[in-house]
Amino acid sequence: MNRGNHLLHAAFRTGAVLDAAMLLPMLFPTFGAALFGLSGFHPGPEYRYAMYVGASLMAGWTVLLLWADREPVERKGVIVMTLLPVIVGMIGASVYAAASGLIEVARLLPMLGLQILLAVLFLAAYLHARPPEADG
Numbered sequence: 001m002n003r004g005n006h007l008l009h010a011a012f013r014t015g016a017v018l019d020a021a022m023l024l025p026m027l028f029p030t031f032g033a034a035l036f037g038l039s040g041f042h043p044g045p046e047y048r049y050a051m052y053v054g055a056s057l058m059a060g061w062t063v064l065l066l067w068a069d070r071e072p073v074e075r076k077g078v079i080v081m082t083l084l085p086v087i088v089g090m091i092g093a094s095v096y097a098a099a100s101g102l103i104e105v106a107r108l109l110p111m112l113g114l115q116i117l118l119a120v121l122f123l124a125a126y127l128h129a130r131p132p133e134a135d136g
Contacts, residue, residue, distance in 0.1 A: 002128075002130050003128060005072060005073060005129060005130065005132075007121065007124055007125035007128055007129070008069075008072035008073065008076060008079070008125045008126075008129050009069060009072055010121065010125065011079060011118075011121050011122045011124075011125035011126075012065045012066070012068050012069035012072060012078070012079075013065075013066075013069055014118060014121060015065045015082060015118060015122070016062050016065040016066050016069070018114065018118065019058050019059075019061050019062040019065065020059075020062045022058055023055050023058055023059060023062075026051045026052075026054055026055040026058060027051070027052070027055050029041070029043045029047070029048065029051065035107075036097075036103045036107050036108075037103065037104055037107045038102075038103070061082070061086065064078060065078065065082065072129070073129055073130070073131055073132065076125075076126055076129045079122050079125055079126040079129075080126060082122060083119060083122045083123060083126070087115055087118055087119045087122065088119065090115050091112065091115045091116065091119070094108050094111060094112045094115065095112075098112075
């Protein structure tokens with residue numbers, strides 16, 4: 001297997017793990033509040049509803065990434081669908097949270113760093129993917 005296809009596997013699996021990890025603050029707002037340093041955070045039903053909807057989509061995307069990992073070259077288009085609307089959107093949300101003062105920049109830096117690294121990994125995986133017959 002060529003290096004590019006190893007990158008595809010790494011991208012799909014890393015994305016799935018990080019998506020699954022993000023379910024915790026989405027499903028358990030108290031955990032999310034502690035993670036992001038939000039003192040006195042008492043989410044109402046509107047917030048919980050939005051997070052539960054988001055969590056179901058996040059869980060679905062986790063499964064999609066694991067599915068794509070089964071046939072990574074054939075399903076490399078999932079990389080593009082994940083990179084542009086999903087990862088870039090999450091980076092934008094992190095920037096908004098910092099710029100609006102909702103979350104301290106220091107608390108966001110680890111997640112923002114992971115998002116940027118994931119974006120780079122996904123882009124590299126997509127650009128270096130080759131059909132198995134190209135290994136020869």
